[in-house]
Amino acid sequence: MARRRLEDDGRLRSVPRADDPGEKRPRGGTDAGALVRRRHGAAALTAAAVLVAVPCRPLSPLAAQSSAVILATTTSTRDAGLLDSILPDFERASGYTVRVIAVGSGQALAMGKRGDADVVLSHAPEAERVLVDSGYYVRRRIVMHNEFLIVGPAADPAGLRGMSDPVAAMRRISEGHGPFVSRGDQSGTHLREQLLWKRAGFSTPPRNGWRATYLAWRDKLHVVPMVEGDTSLYNVYHVLELNPKNASRINVAGGRALADFLVAPETQRRIGEFGKGRFSQSLFVPDAGKEPSP
Template sequence: MKRSLVGPLVLLVLLTACGSGTVPTALPGGEAKPPNPTILLATTTSTQDSGLLDLLVPDFEEKTGYTVKVIAVGTGAALAMGERGDADVLLVHAPAAEMKLVESGDVVDRRRVMHNDFVIVGPAEDPAQVRGMTDAVAALKQIAQAQALFLSRGDDSGTHKKEKALWQEAGVQPAGAWYQESGQGMGATLKIASEKGAYTLTDRGTYLHLRDNLDLVILVEGDDRLQNIYHVMVVNPQKHPGVNAEGARAFADYLTDPQTQKVIGEYGKDRFGQPLFFPDAGQE
């Protein structure tokens, strides 16, 4: 009799445990999944449009058990989400604007992740004759003087902030039929510029990722003003109590981990012959 009861009793115990929901799920390596598994990432469109997040996010999710909900908007909108506490972690590229949130206490643990650069692209015909210029400010002056069509993102993104700073340095207030705004992300703006035969400012990574489908070429590059630096920041849980700070820090740790940094530095080499981003973790 004792022998015949062992099977049913063990089965009953297992069924009870499974039905109670008390048996923790685990990752492939045996670690328990995080108790608060969803992370809201607000980021610039360039990290999405370049394809980088399509590579990194699934790897992070598999390794940690977190699920990342990506909201790809302009950097200005991403920073505003952080300021309101509507995101857990930010990945953005507007250093001066970022520092305002650091100083206000809305974000903490700001870390440099990577960089690439901005370039001015346009039609191969190059009506403003800026091809080969390495002074972005002089190139924009020349585009304005020629009243050659220029398409701005016009969305308060990091790219738009950079463009406005360059126009200001050039002493030009762009306006008129030759200056138009898309109000959209980098990928969409490049496609519209291609259709219109317009010049635009873009990060190199997004352009390279999409160039096979664009009638645009790089015309202006190599200006130190065009460096494009990305930082990750945790939204401050002390100021915004609903934030998943543990998950946010896990994502920041992942981005700055040496193994991930190596992946970032290799991304794009096989397809474009050059990386789309350069790893910067640990740099100021």
């Protein structure tokens, strides 16, 4: 049995045991990103606006596969503090140690596809479906949702305040009423941004030198919500279990145990309560038992 470690380049590699010199080494990878939150942990799609990216915390060395579960997930679940709130209960009850790798959804799904994670928590429904249909994942269950926002400067140079249709808002931005700041990193937020551009009639986003990250702009921009509430801005999270036939090194039992925990009634109750003490409202809406997002 190989153990896995995180290399300096951010890739997870299999390290052969002394008694198994012939074991092959897997591929690996990582990424980073985060979301602006408001109601239900709302993420920011920013118009005359910004999409947030924050650096990931360093990872501690990975434990032996039999006792460790590697969870590849989005930065929003980690940065909101949700995982720190619920995972200790799973570890105490199961005996597993969870190693969280927080990256963009696209990178998290790619890690699972390569067998560099044991279970994936993602918010990129379209990309998830492709990988499930391709056989890389064998089970996909809805866990919760929050909400994306389109935000911008209080002066509202794009004239978006009060608009209820995010697609119409994207069209207004494309007409030159304000710059657009994109995540541009294939995260779940970026994929939703691309979907909104497509619905607005653009096969590729308009190019006006808009691409940047919030970290580069945060000292200059003061943003407020402009467009929110439309169902197309719902940000749905699914937990995905890997197909062991395509990733023979994964901890199948541990991944299944963590996936089951995330949709269990008590965990769902805690997800629904999370954030109320600090923000007087929940940051995530529990959805287990519902049909996965199309």
